Amino acid sequence: MDGIANVVTVLGDRITNNVKGTFANMTAEKWIRLIIIVGAYALLRPYIIKLGGKAQMKKHEEESAEALRGTISPNELRGQKAMVRLPGEDSDSEDDEAQNGESSAADWGKKARKRQRMVIKKLIEAEEDKLRESKEEEEDKDIEEFLLKD
Missing domain, CATH: 1.10.287 (Helix Hairpins)
Known part of the structure; x- marks a missing residue:
């Protein structure tokens, strides 16, 4: 039981140290890059989902048309x-x-x-x-x- 608790504490310490170290070493250039990437994702995600939906609908219609030809x-x-x-x-x-x-x-x-x-x-x-x-x-x-x- 002590081994499991020890592993959990070590993992927790490593995660917190890594996250703190990542944000502590961020320069202005890295912050700007991160903001651009997150913003682009937030702006483009709905369009990508719509594009995927259209492609899926087109494929479904083709399959339906192919099935109707078999009558x-x-x-x-x-x-x-x-x-x-x-x-x-x-x-x-x-x-x-x-x-x-x-x-x-x-x-x-x-x-x-x-x-x-x-x-x-x-x-x-x-x-x-x-x-x-x-x-x-x-x-x-x-x-x-x-x-x-x-």
Whole structure:
């Protein structure tokens, strides 16, 4: 217990001596420099924060626009297989890396995004299959209708 108290007193003494020594050795030039630096920080800080906010907003808008491009139009679902660009999908290189088993702790976010894209792809394919089957059933009913009239 005495060792901890001794360490605390030594640290306290050193801090007070260093702070006193720093301000005691300040010349007029150093005081002016310190005032200029603190004043510039106080004046420029709001503008820097606004600039950072604008950059963040622009990045957020770009991400939102990219996510909206991944939506499916009804015309794509009615006709051919929908070619949908999923949000965050860049290339097939991630597929190759996942198949080769190359991974690290830094790739965890990539793996989670990849799993999410796979879930979305499966949901889209299931919806396409359901629409395709319903369309085929309607065609079968039309054919049966014509066959029964004869």
